[in-house]
Amino acid sequence: xxxxxxxxxxxxxxxxxxxxxxxxxxxxxxxxxxxxxxxxxxxxxxxxxxxxxxxxxxxxxxxxxxxxxxxxxxxxxxxxxxxxxxxxxxxxxxxxxxxxxx
Amino acid sequence: xxxxxxxxxxxxxxxxxxxxxxxxxxxxxxxxxxxxxxxxxxxxxxxxxxxxxxxxxxxxxxxxxxxxxxxxxxxxxxxxxxxxxxxxxxxxxxxxxxxxxxxxxxxxxxxxxxxxxxxxxxxxxxxxxxxxxxxxxxxxxxxxxxxxxxxxxxxxxxxxxxxxxxxxxxxxxxxxxxxxxxxxxxxxxxxxxxxxxxxxx
Amino acid sequence: xxxxxxxxxxxxxxxxxxxxxxxxxxxxxxxxxxxxxxxxxxxxxxxxxxxxxxxxxxxxxxxxxxxxxxxxxxxxxxxxxxxxxxxxxxxxxxxxxxxxxxxxxxxxxxxxxxxxxxxxxxxxxxxxxxxxxxxxxxxxxxxxxxxxxxxxxxxxxxxxxxxxxxxxxxxxxxxxxxxxxxxxxxxxxxxxxxxxxxxxxxxxxxxxxxxxxxxxxxxxxxxxxxxxxxxxxxxxxxxxxxxxxxxxxxxxxxxxxxxxxxxxxxxxxxxxxxxxxxxxxxxxxxxxxxxxxxxxxxxxxxxxxxxxxxxxxxxxxxxxxxxxxxxxxxxxxxxxxxxxxxxxxxxxxxxxxxxxxxxxxxxxxxxxxxxxxxxxxxxxxxxxxxxxxxxxxxxxxxxxxxxxxxxxxxxxxxxxxxxxxxxxxxxxxxxxxxxxxxxxxxxxxxxxxxxxxxxxxxxxxxxxxxxxxxxxxxxxxxxxxxxxxxxxxxxxxxxxxxxxxxxxxxxxxxxxxxxxxxxxxxxxxxxxxxxxx
Numbered sequence: 018x019x020x021x022x023x024x025x026x027x028x029x030x031x032x033x034x035x036x037x038x039x040x041x042x043x044x045x046x047x048x049x050x051x052x053x054x055x056x057x058x059x060x061x062x063x064x065x066x067x068x069x070x071x072x073x074x075x076x077x078x079x080x081x082x083x084x085x086x087x088x089x090x091x092x093x094x095x096x097x098x099x100x101x102x103x104x105x106x107x108x109x110x111x112x113x114x115x116x117x118x119x
Numbered sequence: 120x121x122x123x124x125x126x127x128x129x130x131x132x133x134x135x136x137x138x139x140x141x142x143x144x145x146x147x148x149x150x151x152x153x154x155x156x157x158x159x160x161x162x163x164x165x166x167x168x169x170x171x172x173x174x175x176x177x178x179x180x181x182x183x184x185x186x187x188x189x190x191x192x193x194x195x196x197x198x199x200x201x202x203x204x205x206x207x208x209x210x211x212x213x214x215x216x217x218x219x220x221x222x223x224x225x226x227x228x229x230x231x232x233x234x235x236x237x238x239x240x241x242x243x244x245x246x247x248x249x250x251x252x253x254x255x256x257x258x259x260x261x262x263x264x265x266x267x268x269x270x271x272x273x274x275x276x277x278x279x280x281x282x283x284x285x286x287x288x289x290x291x292x293x294x295x296x297x298x299x300x301x302x303x304x305x306x307x308x309x310x311x312x313x314x315x316x317x318x319x320x
Numbered sequence: 321x322x323x324x325x326x327x328x329x330x331x332x333x334x335x336x337x338x339x340x341x342x343x344x345x346x347x348x349x350x351x352x353x354x355x356x357x358x359x360x361x362x363x364x365x366x367x368x369x370x371x372x373x374x375x376x377x378x379x380x381x382x383x384x385x386x387x388x389x390x391x392x393x394x395x396x397x398x399x400x401x402x403x404x405x406x407x408x409x410x411x412x413x414x415x416x417x418x419x420x421x422x423x424x425x426x427x428x429x430x431x432x433x434x435x436x437x438x439x440x441x442x443x444x445x446x447x448x449x450x451x452x453x454x455x456x457x458x459x460x461x462x463x464x465x466x467x468x469x470x471x472x473x474x475x476x477x478x479x480x481x482x483x484x485x486x487x488x489x490x491x492x493x494x495x496x497x498x499x500x501x502x503x504x505x506x507x508x509x510x511x512x513x514x515x516x517x518x519x520x521x522x523x524x525x526x527x528x529x530x531x532x533x534x535x536x537x538x539x540x541x542x543x544x545x546x547x548x549x550x551x552x553x554x555x556x557x558x559x560x561x562x563x564x565x566x567x568x569x570x571x572x573x574x575x576x577x578x579x580x581x582x583x584x585x586x587x588x589x590x591x592x593x594x595x596x597x598x599x600x601x602x603x604x605x606x607x608x609x610x611x612x613x614x615x616x617x618x619x620x621x622x623x624x625x626x627x628x629x630x631x632x633x634x635x636x637x638x639x640x641x642x643x644x645x646x647x648x649x650x651x652x653x654x655x656x657x658x659x660x661x662x663x664x665x666x667x668x669x670x671x672x673x674x675x676x677x678x679x680x681x682x683x684x685x686x687x688x689x690x691x692x693x694x695x696x697x698x699x700x701x702x703x704x705x706x707x708x709x710x711x712x713x714x715x716x717x718x719x720x721x722x723x724x725x726x727x728x729x730x731x732x733x734x735x736x737x738x739x740x741x742x743x744x745x746x747x748x749x750x751x752x753x754x755x756x757x758x759x760x761x762x763x764x765x766x767x768x769x770x771x772x773x774x775x776x777x778x779x780x781x782x783x784x785x786x787x788x789x790x791x792x793x794x795x796x797x798x799x800x801x802x803x804x805x806x807x808x809x810x811x812x813x814x815x816x817x818x819x820x821x822x823x824x825x826x827x828x829x830x831x832x833x834x835x836x837x838x839x840x841x842x843x844x845x846x847x848x849x850x851x852x853x
Binding site for chain 2: 430431490494495497498501502503528529530531532533535536537540543547548549550551556557558559562566
Binding site: 029030031032035036038039042043046049050053061062065066068069072073076077079080081082086087089090093094096097098100101104105108109112113 | 140143144147148150151152154155158159161162165166169170184188191192195196198199201202203206209210296299300303306307310311313314315317318319
């Protein structure tokens with residue numbers, strides 16, 4: 018039995034993969050900085066958040082090996098994000114549907 | 120009689136595979152808590168941005184985009200070296216791991232230096248955490264983040280010391296991988312902080 | 321030849337090694353559990369004394385025992401200590417620590433050193449709050465802005481202490497989740513786990529994920545007071561209700577951190593003393609997860625009169641009703657377990673039965689409060705005080721006392737006086753109801769909470785409530801003395817005095833250091849009572 022399966026690791030990511038991921042991250046960073054100089058109106062924030070989320074996802078999937086982790090790890094990686102969405106969503110709903118009595 | 124030979128930690132040995140997967144799961148769980156800790160600040164950001172878009176538009180230009188971009192690149196690069204460091208020790212390459220850890224640490228320190236200049240410039244212009252809600256968010260979010268960078272540097276420092284002492288091998292390197300996960304979180308949070316604070320007005 | 325060779329290792333009970341440092345530096349989950357038990361019990365009694373002082377002041381409508389400011393400090397301390405030092409760590413840190421590895425067939429938790437660290441962090445948190453008592457806060461345990469951001473008392477230190485305590489809670493939850501996932505004995509599948517484990521798992525998820533939010537909230541309050549940050553200050557563009565939204569995002573799940581382990585205890589006690597398998601195992605198991613999940617969705621029902629929008633209030637009121645469903649499922653299943661069972665009224669069973677009855681009252685009154693229209697009238701009245709104490713005392717504390725009486729022989733290797741225990745229970749049961757049932761009426765009649773003085777028309781019910789508190793206090797005193805006496809000269813406990821099928825009862829009382837000589841191989845669930853061989 019190989020020592021790797023003995024310790025439970027079963028996949029060592031190669032440096033080539035890492036460098037490609039890094040290059041993609043740098044390109045996306047450049048894109049997001051470039052876009053910030055142009056006025057797309059409301060789309061600016063959408064693009065910024067989408068790009069940031071893609072960057073975050075590939076850091077998690079590749080640098081953090083989430084791609085190769087078991088389902089329990091996925092659950093605990095994603096559930097906090099949904100809780101965060103809930104906190105932000107409901108607090109904004111409350112704040113912006115209040116009727117201000119003059 | 121059994122006393123002397125029995126440790127209060129009653130030295131039971133966990134199967135290495137169980138210890139490895141337990142440690143990883145434990146760190147992912149902890150990262151989840153960090154997401155929610157910062158999450159409160161992101162929630163505050165969302166609310167106040169929606170309430171006062173003009174304030175965010177006017178005041179975010181005070182932030183130095185170039186320094187922010189440099190810091191972003193530093194952290195992303197440090198994530199690369201950290202990930203490569205983990206792969207290296209999984210292959211038993213202690214020396215390569217030590218070098219990569221050292222580069223990661225230097226990146227982290229570099230990030231700190233840039234932030235030092237940024238904050239100094241702010242204070243020089245009389246911009247403080249209580250200057251406005253936007254700047255409160257700026258200082259608190261980047262400040263809390265910076266605190267986590269310091270914690271990460273401490274962890275990496277310990278890992279570096281243990282690596283050059285030869286404590287990690289291809290068979291046993293769990294702390295490196297788990298410490299690496301923490302460092303990547305620091306990068307992840309900045310990936311959001313940078314556009315939210317510096318880029319969108 | 322004299323045969324002194326023992327076929328197995330010498331049994332070293334975990335209590336054997338003596339000396340304070342063998343305790344404070346121990347990474348043994350059983351010792352850590354006892355240290356938590358001693359700490360939380362101590363703070364329970366301290367905060368209980370504050371409660372008796374509050375009720376003594378309320379004997380008369382005027383402020384004759386303490387001044388109003390002191391009264392405000394007293395209820396702040398009573399609430400903060402009870403919530404953060406006793407009931408949130410509570411059953412999880414004490415009984416969870418002791419039982420989880422034993423019940424799943426493991427030698428310890430996943431991270432024993434982290435476990436000890438959690439306990440030290442808990443102590444540090446309590447120490448910080450102790451220092452804060454130099455200028456104790458008078459804000460109520462909920463620390464609402466704007467008062468908490470401006471009051472002259474030491475809010476920074478007490479909230480810092482709570483922040484530190486939060487860390488302990490997070491790390492304990494983390495430890496238990498990993499332990500339950502990774503360290504179950506062979507054959508211990510998820511559907512063979514004792515229900516206390518399911519409850520502990522659900523609780524741990526709440527501890528892990530909800531607590532960070534109160535952490536950042538209290539940090540923000542500290543920055544309001546120290547750095548002039550204005551997120552909650554209208555003069556600076558902030559919103560004081562934002563504090564409440566953030567605070568209750570944690571504090572509502574926190575009340576389920578308080579109750580779910582107690583429900584787990586009830587699920588363990590009832591089958592043993594009814595000699596029947598638990599009815600609806602899967603329903604109870606999944607209802608713990610269901611309650612935990614729904615608990616994240618309902619927080620603003622604490623804020624119906626704070627100025628939140630009608631839309632938000634309606635949504636939260638509707639969601640609040642949902643949480644009654646998994647809760648009711650548990651109550652039905654416990655009752656069904658009792659039906660046609662062979663009931664043994666041991667003191668632990670008395671507490672479990674009291675739980676089912678009293679928690680049902682507490683839970684139902686929670687529904688009244690969840691109804692938006694009713695809550696407009698009842699919010700911040702004694703109705704809320706009564707509701708919360710019915711669930712926290714009638715629920716969690718009954719579960720805690722029941723757990724104490726049930727697992728006492730296992731932890732300490734001794735038996736206590738059963739007759740005295742029953743007498744204490746009677747005092748507690750009667751005293752508790754006399755204290756808090758009148759408060760429902762006071763609330764409906766409009767008596768507000770957190771007031772040292774009140775209109776004369778409320779005096780008779782208020783006095784009745786105070787007399788009840790004396791009976792309750794006496795009962796707790798008798799119970800405490802009885803349990804301590806058992807430690808000193810109780811008879812030695814057998815391995816399994818109540819004939820439980822759960823793994824922790826298959827090892828000696830008290831358990832050996834390593835829990836199991838050999839990790840057991842599990843073939844069945846632990847509720848097979850009353851089966852013919």
